[in-house]
Structure formats: C-alpha cells, structure tokens
Amino acid sequence: MAFATINGITVHYELLGDVDAKNLVVFSNSLGTDFRIWLPVFDELVDDVSVLLYDSRGHGLTGGADKPFGMDDLVDDLIALVDHVGIKRAVFCGLSVGGIICQGLWKKRPDLVRKLVLCDTAPKIGTAEAWSSRIEAVKANGLESIADAVMERWFTPDFHQERVEDLAGYRLMMMRQPADGYNSTCGAIRDTDFSDVLPTITVPTLVVVGDQDGSTPPELVKAAADRIPGARFEIIEGCGHIPCVEQPEQLAALLQPFVRKA
C-alpha cells in the first residue's frame, strides 16, 4: 500500500514486483471499482510479470472527488504516477474507463507504452443522454439506487446465482465510491471519443471482452479492435463486464503470453 501526491491529489497505488522488470503491467480500473479488482488476475501471473495497480481519481483511496474532473485529469494522473514510480515503458491494461484512459495515454505519451491490453472498452462508451441521466440519478438518490442495474451489467446470471457473497462484496465496492468521484468519471466518459486515436496505435494490442458484457457489448468492443492496426480480439466465455473478477484465469491465460512475448 503506497501513496503519492500527484497533480495535487493523493493517489493510492501498489507496485508488486520490480519497476525495471521487462514484463511490467500497469492496470487501470473501471468505473465504480478500485484496484482490488485486479488481484484475482495477479494471483494467476507468474513470477516474471510485475504489476503497478492504482485507484483512479475519485475512486478507492485516491482523492480528488471533491472537485469536478475530466478525462484529461485521469490521463495526466496515470502519466504522473508512472513518472513518479520511475517506469520508463510498460504494458498498459485498462478495463472500460481504464481502457479509455490507456487510449488517452497512448495519445499523449506513446513513448511510455510497450503494449496495450484493452478490456471491455471502446473509444466512446454509451450516449451523452444516458450518462447525464445516470449522473442525475446518482445526485438525486445516491449510488445505491443504481447498484442493482449496474450489477446486472457487470456480472452474468451464473455469477449472480453461484457467487452470492462475491456479488454482495462488489456491490458494496461500487456503493462505497464517492458519489462525486463516480459522477465526474461518468462525465469524463460521456465527453470522450478516442475513435480517431485507435488507428494511430502502432504497438501490439490485445482487445478482450466478456461474451455477456452488458456495459460494453462484444460488438462495440470488436468494432474498437477493428480500428486498431493488427489488434488481436478475444472473447472471454462465461463473463460479464469485469473479466478480472469473473474469469481471472481466462484473462491471465491471454494476458501472460501476450505480455511475455518479445
């Protein structure tokens, strides 16, 4: 558990392994989660893969929820954290809004990126109307009022039935995010479209999606992969929006050889 002051806010991060490791992966979390979503994947990784985990602005133990922020802030935080830790180049793996942040990182600082792993993400997610009405619902009635609908999108019916305790835990994780941080992140997603960035990506890129993702469906994610020259697209079976939680073995089995390949 480590903290740094980055761009005027406290950022919570964890470096597991060696900052100079060739196989270093930086993970960026999704809306309504903190970096613990990646721990089931970390458990599957072999010794020569090191990881940097962090909570994005307005989420987890990272500050910044008290002032409005946008995608530029989220991308600048990742760049500043990577510089702070002393990483020269790494594989960046982002889930959903975390994947959008990684696209923004590629746009601003391609020198930092060895490879990209984009999970359940797209250059543009959802419509402006849907994001604005979600923000209004959270302002009016809090995160609990949307929690059940979010869980339907995050996890498959099998997960709901068979992993009742985990479902309750991840529901709590979502509801414990600061509502203002959640809403600023919704606004950042609403106001971002990196469609023109994808064709500029020149590093090896792996794009994955859960076959039952209710937030960023396979067609949307496949369309994103199709815009990235040479990108590999893979579907994770029996999985909703959060493969690192629902199918960590399948995600690790794709991620690990991709990261380790010279």
Ligand SMILES: O=C(O)CCC(=O)CC(=O)O
């Ligand atoms: O998960 C994200 O980062 C954004 C996509 C989304 O809407 C997730 C959800 O369904 O709440």
